[in-house]
Amino acid sequence: MINPAKIEEIAKQISSNMPQGVKNLADTFESKTKQAIQNKLAEMDFVSREEFDIQSKVLIKTREKLTELEAKVAELEAKLAAQENNQPE
Template sequence: MINPAKIEEIAKQISGNLPQGVKNLADTFESKTKQAIQNKLAEMDFVSREEFDIQSKVLIRTREKLAELEAKVAEIEAKLDSDKHAE
C-alpha cells in the first residue's frame, strides 16, 4: 500500500516551492489533497500485506492437503483396480 508519509512529503515539497503569498492557500490545498487521496485509496479495497501473507500461508496449506488427498485417492484407485484384476 502507498505510504501516507510519502504522500505528505510530496505535498510538502509542492507547497514549499510556492510563493510566500500563496502559503495559506498551499496549506489548505495540501491538507485537502492528502485527504482526497487517502479517501480514494481507502475506497480501492486493497488488502494489507499482513492479510496477504496470512492468505498465502492458508493457500500453501490447502495445496499441501490437496496433494495428500490426491495421493490417497490414487492409492485407493490403484488398490481397487488391482482387486478387480485379482477376481
C-alpha cells in the same frame, strides 16, 4: 541513476525559497490531495499487507494438503483397480 537524497535536497531548497503564501497553498494542496487519495483508497476493496500474508500462508497450506489428498486418492484408486482385476498388490 538519480540520487533520491539529491532530489530531496533540491526540493527543500526550492521550498525554503518560496514566498509564505505559496508555501501555505502548497501545504493545503498537499493535505487536500492526501485526504482525497485516502478517501478513494478507503472506498476500494483492498486488503492490508498483513491480511495478504495470512491468506498466502493459508493458500500454501491448502495446496500442500491438496497434494497429499491427491496422492492418497491415486493410491486408493490403484488399490481398487488391483482388487477389481484380482491382481495382488
